[in-house]
Amino acid sequence: MSEKPSTVLVCDDERDVREMLQEYLTRRGFSVLLAESAAALRDVIAREQVDLILLDINMPGEDGLSLLRSLRPENDVAVVMLTAAGETIDRILGLEMGADDYLAKPVDLRELEARVKAVLRRKSSGPAEPRRNGATPKTAPFGAYTLNLEAAKLYDAEGDEVPLTAMEFSLLKVFAENRARVLNRDQLLEQAHDRSWDPFDRSIDIRISRLRRKIEANPQKPEIIRTVRGLGYIYDP
Helix, strand or coil, rough: CCCCCEEEECCCCCHHHHHHHHHHHCCCEEEEEEEHHHHHHHHHHHHHHCCEEEEECCCCCHHHHHHHHHHCCCCEEEEEEECCCCCCHHHHHHHCCCCEEEEECCCHHHHHHHHEEEEHHHHHHCCCCCCCCCCCCEEEECCCCCEECCCCCEEEECEEEEEHHHHHHHHHHHHHHHHCCCECHHHHHHHCCCCCCCCCCCHHHHHHHHHHHCCCCCCCCCEEEEEECCCCEEECC
């Protein structure tokens, strides 16, 4: 018996964008529903089972951020925001309100597919560690090492502390909070609150190489923080 395809709801006020995403995702095996406004989206999710919403931020009337705020926390459907290039504040607000990821327009369709699949995998696998009373996990495993999120310290299998720079801890914390999610360089540095980098350099790659030398059994063949060619990195222990 074939597995039921995931249902993606595309909400965008631009008809051309809706139809382009519908055609592409349908060819990739998804079931695709369309909505041109916040009101139309609510009608769809009231009568259909939706696995993921591609939600445009800039729509006339009720915008995507307002719509996302009204959905959370009662509805935990996966949401990927579509933002205009350079709208950093909107991206940050969207993530803080509970969006699972974001993509800048114009959308690269291959990246869109990869992000959608990664978010759906993460949703289906559940949280990285059990949570009690809504509290965030206090530790995260990195191979034979354990990251203590409260103490900002990394310990090896014998319980000895492994020295970390502040930026190395911030990056590990970002990965721990985004298990099984592909993160590009901009997202890593934005969420790690690093403002000193040049967007055209490869500083993030150097920092991740240093982390791999500390946590990977074989840094040349990483299994904890893996490279996703053309997209970024993923923490998937």
